[in-house]
Amino acid sequence: MLNDQDIIDDELEIKIPTRAKLITLVWLLLSFIIFPIIANYFFKINLQTVSIGEFGAYLSGVFSVLAFYGFIEAYLIQSQELRLQRFELKESIKAQKGSEQALKEQSEALKSQLKISEEQFNLYLLEAKAKIPVFTLLKIHTFKVEFLHKENLISNEIDLLEESIDLLPFRRESYKLTEIIISIEVNNTGGGGRLVGVKGLMEVDSDYYMQSTSFDVMSSSMTDAYDNYLIKFKYQVNSMGLDVFSSSAIFKAFIMDFIESIKFETNFRGNERPYKQNYKICRSSLLDLLLQHNNTQTSNFTEIDNKYLLLFGYEIEIFD
Structure with a gap:
């Protein structure tokens, strides 16, 4: 070869x-x-x-x-x-x-x-x-605050969705805030499955607050697919450096900052795989449009009815 x-x-x-x-x-x-x-x-x-x-x-x-x-x-x-x-x-x-x-x-x-x-x-x-769950805020169901008279230790409660903030007894160093309860209704517009857990992620000082988070299914369906959920946030206040009962303006500013600091984690069991997502409550663009400019200062909220503000002034969005 x-x-x-x-x-x-x-x-x-x-x-x-x-x-x-x-x-x-x-x-x-x-x-x-x-x-x-x-x-x-x-x-x-x-x-x-x-x-x-x-x-x-x-x-x-x-x-x-x-x-x-x-x-x-x-x-x-x-x-x-x-x-x-x-x-x-x-x-x-x-x-x-x-x-x-x-x-x-x-x-x-x-x-x-x-x-x-x-x-x-x-x-x-x-x-x-399409399989990923997407939760949207339908409305705020409950926004209650509990406060205690420092001298007679009588506990009082007010639902900010039903009563005006101006009905609170604003007397310096006479009352202290003891508990905040908020419940929101969310709707899943994404993939099918069910919510199996909610975890609060609000960054609060443990010396001031103790937080607990739970949820209920808002449906009479007996299947594994639910759309509406009621998420409850409960914050027990041990002590605060701020006297929120000094004036209505200070109390309103505290409430607005508090609600926009709420964050939570959802544990959703989809039809094929589980999903974990982080959500936060934020001011809606509709509210800024109503106030006619962005980055609105808290003092401008006095122009809006408190019930309308809490019911329709906020939404939730995903954050990393």
């Missing part, structure tokens, strides 16, 4: 055509055998009397013919090789065009496949997104 070096050596070897060998042999036979016999027999030329100069001239003539023939033979060989090269070049161009066409078709096929894959991936994303 030939290796690469044998193939290279075979290609580099000088090959003389058989035709050239045969013509050269015939010409030498004619020049050194036939022509001398004819010269001696017909022209009575005695070869023994031929001088060295005449013999050299004869040899020069003989090999001049061979040299001229060699030139012609080389020209014919090169012409043939050039024709073969042109033919191979044409075939190579044809093959290249065919290869370009094949590559173009392959490229179009890959583009079509990529488009199909992209559409399938987008469809998968839409399907996956």
Whole structure:
């Protein structure tokens, strides 16, 4: 079996055509055998009397013919090789065009496949997104505060959704806040499943507050898929550095800051996998629109009915 070096050596070897060998042999036979016999027999030329100069001239003539023939033979060989090269070049161009066409078709096929894959991936994303639970705030059900008279230790309670803040007894250092209870109704507009747990994430000082969070299903359905939930937040106040009963403005400012600091984590059991999401209560864009500018200061809330503010002035959104 030939290796690469044998193939290279075979290609580099000088090959003389058989035709050239045969013509050269015939010409030498004619020049050194036939022509001398004819010269001696017909022209009575005695070869023994031929001088060295005449013999050299004869040899020069003989090999001049061979040299001229060699030139012609080389020209014919090169012409043939050039024709073969042109033919191979044409075939190579044809093959290249065919290869370009094949590559173009392959490229179009890959583009079509990529488009199909992209559409399938987008469809998968839409399907996956549709399975994720998305909770929205429907309304605040309860917003109660409990406070204690410091001297007679009588406990009082007021529902800020039903009664005005102005009914509170604002007397400096006479009352202290003891408990805040908030309940909100949320609706799942996303994927099916059920809420299995809620955890409060409000960043409060444990020296001031003790917080607990729970939820109830607001549905009479007996299936595993529920949409509405009532989430309850209860904060027991041990002590506070701020006297919120100094004035109604201070109390209102405290309430607004407090409600916008509420954060919680939902543990949702979907039909295919569980989801954990963090939500926070924030002021709705509708409220800012009502106040006609953003980043509203707390003092501007005095222009809005407290019940309307708590019921419809807030929403919840996901945060990381």
